[in-house]
Amino acid sequence: MIDLITLGIHEVFQPYPLIFLFLGTVAGIIVGCIPGFTITMGAALTLPLTFGMTSIQGLSAMLGVLVGGLAGGQISGILLGIPGTPSSIATVFDGHPMAKQGEPGRALCLGIWASFFGGLISAFVMMFFTPPLANIALKFGPWEFFSLVTFGLTIIASLSGKSLLKGIIAGLLGLTATLFGTDPMTGVLRFDFGLHGLSGGFSFLPILIGLFAFSQLMSSLEKTERAGTALIEGANLGFSSLKTVKTILRQPFNLFRSSMIGVFIGALPGAGGSIANILSYDQAVKGSRHPEKFGTGIPDGIIASEAGNNGVGGGELIPTMALGIPGSAVSAIMLGALILHGIQPGPLLIVEFPDLVYGVFVAFFLAHFFMLGIQLYGIRLFVRLTRVPLYVLVPSILVFCSVGSFSIHNRFFDIWVLFIFGLLGYLMKKYEFPLAPTILGVILGPIAETNFRRALMTSSDYSLFFTRPISLFFLILCFLSMLYPFYQRYREKRRGSRQAEA
Amino acid sequence: MKEDKVIGIILVVFSGLMYYKTLEFPPAMFGTLGAGVFPQILFTLLGLAGAALTIIAFLRERRKGDGEKAGKERPTGTQVWNAFKESLHYHSHVIASFFLFFCYVVLMSYFGYTIATLIFMPILMWILGPRNRRAVTMTIAVSLGMTFVIYFAFVKFLKVFLPEGSLF
Numbered sequence: 001m002i003d004l005i006t007l008g009i010h011e012v013f014q015p016y017p018l019i020f021l022f023l024g025t026v027a028g029i030i031v032g033c034i035p036g037f038t039i040t041m042g043a044a045l046t047l048p049l050t051f052g053m054t055s056i057q058g059l060s061a062m063l064g065v066l067v068g069g070l071a072g073g074q075i076s077g078i079l080l081g082i083p084g085t086p087s088s089i090a091t092v093f094d095g096h097p098m099a100k101q102g103e104p105g106r107a108l109c110l111g112i113w114a115s116f117f118g119g120l121i122s123a124f125v126m127m128f129f130t131p132p133l134a135n136i137a138l139k140f141g142p143w144e145f146f147s148l149v150t151f152g153l154t155i156i157a158s159l160s161g162k163s164l165l166k167g168i169i170a171g172l173l174g175l176t177a178t179l180f181g182t183d184p185m186t187g188v189l190r191f192d193f194g195l196h197g198l199s200g201g202f203s204f205l206p207i208l209i210g211l212f213a214f215s216q217l218m219s220s221l222e223k224t225e226r227a228g229t230a231l232i233e234g235a236n237l238g239f240s241s242l243k244t245v246k247t248i249l250r251q252p253f254n255l256f257r258s259s260m261i262g263v264f265i266g267a268l269p270g271a272g273g274s275i276a277n278i279l280s281y282d283q284a285v286k287g288s289r290h291p292e293k294f295g296t297g298i299p300d301g302i303i304a305s306e307a308g309n310n311g312v313g314g315g316e317l318i319p320t321m322a323l324g325i326p327g328s329a330v331s332a333i334m335l336g337a338l339i340l341h342g343i344q345p346g347p348l349l350i351v352e353f354p355d356l357v358y359g360v361f362v363a364f365f366l367a368h369f370f371m372l373g374i375q376l377y378g379i380r381l382f383v384r385l386t387r388v389p390l391y392v393l394v395p396s397i398l399v400f401c402s403v404g405s406f407s408i409h410n411r412f413f414d415i416w417v418l419f420i421f422g423l424l425g426y427l428m429k430k431y432e433f434p435l436a437p438t439i440l441g442v443i444l445g446p447i448a449e450t451n452f453r454r455a456l457m458t459s460s461d462y463s464l465f466f467t468r469p470i471s472l473f474f475l476i477l478c479f480l481s482m483l484y485p486f487y488q489r490y491r492e493k494r495r496g497s498r499q500a501e502a
Numbered sequence: 503m504k505e506d507k508v509i510g511i512i513l514v515v516f517s518g519l520m521y522y523k524t525l526e527f528p529p530a531m532f533g534t535l536g537a538g539v540f541p542q543i544l545f546t547l548l549g550l551a552g553a554a555l556t557i558i559a560f561l562r563e564r565r566k567g568d569g570e571k572a573g574k575e576r577p578t579g580t581q582v583w584n585a586f587k588e589s590l591h592y593h594s595h596v597i598a599s600f601f602l603f604f605c606y607v608v609l610m611s612y613f614g615y616t617i618a619t620l621i622f623m624p625i626l627m628w629i630l631g632p633r634n635r636r637a638v639t640m641t642i643a644v645s646l647g648m649t650f651v652i653y654f655a656f657v658k659f660l661k662v663f664l665p666e667g668s669l670f
Contacts, residue, residue, distance in 0.1 A: 045660050165555055169513065172548045176520070179541045188527055188537040191520065221595040221630065391631035392644050395623045398603055403615070403652055407662050415607050415665070423600060431505050449540045456535055 005127070008358025012366060017060040020053065021363055024061035025370040028068020033076045033084045033382070035209050035397065037404050039069030040329040047333055047340075055341035055356060060363045062334050067367035069330075070310050071115040071375060075382050078107045078302075081216040082397070086208055086274035087309040089439060090281035094294060094301030101297055104383050105239035110299050111306045112375045113244050114255070118307030119368040121259035122266070122314025127361050130322045130350075136470075137267045137319050142455035143465050147474035148268070149448040152275055152440065154481040155282040159436040161295070170433045174441020175448075177202055177421075184450045185457075197413030206405040206417040207442050213401050214422030215429040217394045239379060247299050254284050258304040262311020266328070267318045274443050276315075278436070280308025286484050292492075310368075317364065321349060321357055506559035513552025517545040595630055602626050614667035619649045 011017070024046065031042035042065045050058030073088030078095035091111060098107040140148075153171065160167025180191045181201020192198040248255060258280035265276040284304030285294045294301050316331045324346035326332035338345050343353060350357050385393075405414040425435060455464065465471050520541065527538035577585075590597075602625060610618035623645035631637040656662045 045662070165551060165558065169548070169551045169555065172544060172551060176541070176544050176548060179544065183537040186537050190527065190537055190541065191523060218596045218599060221599060222592055389631070391627050391637070392640060394599065394630060395626040396644065396648055398599075398606075398626075399619055399623060399648060399652065402607070402610070403656065403664060406665050407656070410663050412611060412665055415610065419603060419607055422603070426596070426600075431509060453535045453540070 004354050004358045005362065007355045008360075008362035011056050011355050011359035012060065012362045016053075016057050017359075017363065018366075020050075020057050021060040021064045021367055022370050024064020025068040025367055026064075026374060028065040028070075029072035029075075029371070029374060029378075030068075031065070032069040032072025032088075033074075034400055034404065035076055035080075035082045035084050035213050037400075038085050038205060038408075039066060039087070040333065041404075041408065042069050043330050043333040047337055050337060051340065055338070055343060056359045056363070058337055058341060059334070059356070059360055060367075062337055063360065063363045064367050064370065066313055066316075066330055066334070067119060067310070067364065067371050068374075070119070070313050071112065071306070071371050073309075074111040074115070074302075074306055075108065075375075076385075078111060079104055079382065079385050080393075080397070082213045083208070086204070086439075086443070087277055087312065088305065089208075089212075089274070089436065090277040090305035091302055091309070092212070093281065093305070093436070094297050094299075095305075097295065097297030098299075098302070099297075099386070103297075104386055105379060106244065107297075107302060108379050108382060109239040109241060109244045109376070110247065110302045112372060112379075113241070113248050114303040114306035115310040116368050116372045117248060117255055118259040118262060118310035119313055119371070120365070121256065121307075122263045122311040123361065123365045123368070124314075125260070125263050126314035126318055126321075126364070130318050138323065138325075139470060140268060141468070142451040142458065143468050143471040144474065145268075145451040146448060146455055147465060147471040147478070149444045149451065151474045151478040151481060152279065152444050153448070154478050155278060156437040156440060157482065157485050159278070159282070159434060159440065161434045162432065166433045167437045170428065170435065171437035171441045173424075174438035174443075175445040177207060177438075177442055178445035178449070184446060185453050197411070197416065200409075200411065200413070202417050202421075202442075203405075203409060203411070203414050204442055205408055206414045207421045208439060209401045209405060210418045210421030211425035211428075211435050211438060213397060215425035215435060217397060218422075218426045219429060220390055221394065241376065248303055251300060251303060254287070254300060254304055255307050257283060257287070258307040259311035262308040262313075263315035263318075265308075266312035266315020275440075276312045277305040277309040278440060280304045280311075282481075286481075286488070291488060314364065317360065320345065321360065324349070504559075504563070507556050507563075510552045510554070510556030510559065513555065514549050517549030517552060521545040521549070598629050599626060602629070610665050610667065612667045612669050615664040616649060616653060617667070618665075619652075620645065623648060 012021070027046065028039065028042055031037045031045075032039060043062055046061055046065050050061055053061070069085060070087055073083055073085035074091045074095060076082050076084040077088040077092045078099050081092055081096040083089045083092050095107045095111060098104075098110075156167050156171040157164060160170075178201070180198055181189070182199060183190050189199055261280045261283060262276045265279060281294075281301060281304045284300055285291045288294065288300060316326075316328050317334070319325045320331040320335055324335065324344070326335045335345055343349070343356065401418060402415050405418045406412065408414065428435060428438070456462075466475065524538040524541045524545070527536060529536045602622060606618055606622040609621060624641050627641040627645065628638075631641060653664065656664055
């Protein structure tokens with residue numbers, strides 16, 4: 001093991017791999033923090049640039065984009081309330097309130113360090129547990145995926161805020177948004193109303209940006225007088241890394257749990273980062289002694305979301321490296337990069353190219369140090385963003401969002417999707433419907449439907465959902481997760497009455 | 503909230519129409535579930551949730567209404583008009599932004615990214631921004647800068663397509 005790691009270190013610690021890793025990380029952070037530009041897109045754009053490099057150089061650049069992108073999404077999430085990538089949706093819940101209360105520097109610093117620790121934990125897991133974890137991930141059939149997704153949907157309850165009913169409606173709206181277009185299983189056109197654009201359905205990213213960016217920007221434009229001012233007034237730009245690290249390390253359990261959730265969700269093919277951060281956030285709320293404070297701008301929420309989201313990085317690489325099965329679109333592009341360089345990923349990869357595999361591990365590890373350095377150095381620069389007056393900020397972001405939505409699929413219809421969901425998002429916010437459940441529904445809807453129907457196509461026996469152990473495990477979790485809020489309320493009430501007595 | 507009643511009814515009607523639409527889908531050729539089953543489940547749930555929203559809002563209003571009815575009069579026409587005018591003023595920037603963005607997308611579909619952005623950005627910035635020399639300078643600089651930075655970064659450097667108009 002040690003000699004393999006030294007081999008990897010020897011591969012990476014050379015001028016060119018280090019330079020490309022650094023540049024990749026910078027590019028990743030930039031791509032991550034612009035709403036509408038995803039890590040997948042960053043990786044896809046980096047890929048052709050790696051053609052001329054050696055395999056370890058190319059992979060270093062790609063890993064940099066992955067790590068930088070996972071961490072970069074929080075910048076716009078915290079400062080503007082618009083998640084830069086789907087992986088930082090939950091960071092907005094507590095990060096943006098903290099920034100609004102005048103501490104954007106602290107919120108960013110917390111997010112950066114949490115990403116760093118989360119990523120390191122996932123790097124360790126990846127180095128030591130790649131084969132066994134890949135084996136568990138392989139056991140996931142449609143039954144397991146459906147149960148996992150059902151468990152994911154129970155999170156709606158803790159994302160609902162004031163009214164559970166409105167949360168459920170928001171979640172259902174998200175689920176129904178995925179029904180449009182071609183049916184994933186039989187190819188039947190659903191609800192296309194004769195429009196050509198609708199036959200492809202609504203893409204996920206324009207929905208996400210539309211809901212979050214428009215609702216956020218437009219509500220800041222209410223009250224006509226405000227447009228000349230900045231988004232956050234009187235912000236305290238200062239931050240202290242030492243204090244932040246202390247805050248994070250005082251919650252070792254939250255940090256570790258969130259990172260592990262990230263690793264595990266990352267290792268599963270499918271949703272990856274977009275679910276992991278919400279799941280870890282939810283678990284942090286449920287495990288907390290003061291769940292009512294979440295959403296008001298507390299460090300716990302930022303830590304959970306960012307650690308979970310960067311944990312995904314290591315997780316995604318596990319099936320990619322061990323089995324040659326990509327865990328997500330980004331790792332699929334990484335896989336493409338490997339094949340381009342004449343390396344066939346799969347179970348034999350570790351045996352045939354140990355230097356490369358451990359090089360990837362080391363580069364992934366190192367990318368986190370670059371990410372930390374670049375972001376901490378950049379905080380002062382990022383925070384200036386909050387001082388840009390709204391009349392400059394709003395049109396610029398709207399243009400970025402349109403370009404980003406278009407360039408994912410080169411589909412003009414996606415800009416209309418952006419507009420439609422922007423309008424919907426603004427109205428939902430106006431009438432106090434929470435947006436997060438809708439996003440959750442959009443992410444989980446297709447996975448739920450496809451796997452449910454695939455399961456029944458494989459065997460029409462419904463009981464398989466309960467008799468397959470992993471599936472049963474998630475259904476039990478799902479049940480517990482639904483009961484937990486009631487238990488939490490009961491516990492609070494009892495505590496309240498005890499305090500009243502005393 | 504007063505609006506909840508209306509939103510609930512809209513949801514029920516929407517779910518009903520969509521449910522009706524699913525009946526046109528062909529039945530499953532293989533497997534147990536056709537294309538319509540999942541949508542049917544979802545729209546049933548959404549319809550029920552919408553109905554619940556209306557009913558709860560209605561009940562809540564009645565409970566509150568019993569106590570308040572005595573002292574409250576129906577608002578007069580002028581009051582309603584004034585409230586509407588106030589709300590319009592409060593939301594004027596939001597409405598303008600949505601409308602301009604709509605126009606932007608339409609323009610882009612005809613004239614492509616560059617021309618549409620060069621029209622959209624300065625107009626929206628001028629509407630939103632303060633009326634002084636600094637803001638005007640800023641408007642011109644940022645509109646030109648953003649349009650061309652994005653154009654060069656995407657088209658020239660990364661070789662990514664930007665929306666092209668149907669007229670050119």
